[in-house]
Amino acid sequence: MTMTHVVYDxxxxxxxxxxxxxxxIDAMRQTAHRxxxxxxxxxxxxxxxFGHTCVLVLSESHITVSTWPESGLAHVDVFTCRAQVxxxxxxxxxxxxxGGQIANTRQVPRLPPDNALHAAQAGEAIR
Amino acid sequence: MTMTHVVYDxxxxxxxxxxxxxxxIDAMRQTAHRxxxxxxxxxxxxxxxFGHTCVLVLSESHITVSTWPESGLAHVDVFTCRAQVxxxxxxxxxxxxxGGQIANTRQVPRLPPDNALHAAQAGEAIR
Numbered sequence: 001m002t003m004t005h006v007v008y009d010x011x012x013x014x015x016x017x018x019x020x021x022x023x024x025i026d027a028m029r030q031t032a033h034r035x036x037x038x039x040x041x042x043x044x045x046x047x048x049x050f051g052h053t054c055v056l057v058l059s060e061s062h063i064t065v066s067t068w069p070e071s072g073l074a075h076v077d078v079f080t081c082r083a084q085v086x087x088x089x090x091x092x093x094x095x096x097x098x099g100g101q102i103a104n105t106r107q108v109p110r111l112p113p114d115n116a117l118h119a120a121q122a123g124e125a126i127r
Numbered sequence: 128m129t130m131t132h133v134v135y136d137x138x139x140x141x142x143x144x145x146x147x148x149x150x151x152i153d154a155m156r157q158t159a160h161r162x163x164x165x166x167x168x169x170x171x172x173x174x175x176x177f178g179h180t181c182v183l184v185l186s187e188s189h190i191t192v193s194t195w196p197e198s199g200l201a202h203v204d205v206f207t208c209r210a211q212v213x214x215x216x217x218x219x220x221x222x223x224x225x226g227g228q229i230a231n232t233r234q235v236p237r238l239p240p241d242n243a244l245h246a247a248q249a250g251e252a253i254r
Binding site for chain 2: 003005007009011012040041043045047053055057059061062064066068070071072073075077079100101103104106108109110111113114116117119120
């Protein structure tokens with residue numbers, strides 16, 4: 001098993017103050033579907049006067065989106081142990097909804113569960 | 128404003144199958160308190176036969192914890208625009224609850240909201 005954790009900072013998003021949490025979660029579900037992941041529970045936390053933090057828990061880990069409408073910014077995290085397409089392709093529905101451009105993306109190395117027991121026994125860290 | 132996003136993969140956690148979601152959220156709240164952050168909503172998703180994904184939404188972003196009891200592994204993410212102590216110090220209550228060691232930690236550069244408008248106008252990405 002490999003863990004895929006990719007983060008995206010998306011700028012120039014024009015209408016974040018008009019987006020609903022349900023629209024965000026729907027795009028996150030489409031992203032999960034493209035990845036081949038199974039959505040479980042979701043959380044929508046609407047901020048005042050606008051902006052959201054949305055979480056979609058997957059059987060394979062989770063997707064989070066936080067929007068900052070006054071800055072036209074969205075922070076997107078895709079964290080999963082299954083990615084049948086590139087995460088950058090999978091977030092297409094989110095990018096279309098947000099309407100911005102990726103200003104920053106990082107791949108974050110994470111320890112997969114099936115390596116964790118060995119790593120703990122050997123006192124190893126991933127590099 | 129600076130954004131702090133630090134991830135921790137914690138191995139050798141002996142009793143993750145015995146932990147409750149409420150215990151995890153409580154330790155995440157203590158971590159938020161140490162950081163000087165304000166907890167908002169929380170989500171606990173218990174997996175079968177064991178394991179949890181827990182999310183604590185902060186006014187300043189969020190903390191997530193996913194446990195993999197069969198592997199003694201926990202994935203911890205601390206993502207905040209306020210950190211009055213080092214995140215590695217702030218997660219002390221979580222580390223004590225989980226009972227493992229940090230096998231992997233990464234600082235993830237993220238674009239802060241007050242830089243996002245400028246970055247979008249200039250077509251810049253953070254390095």
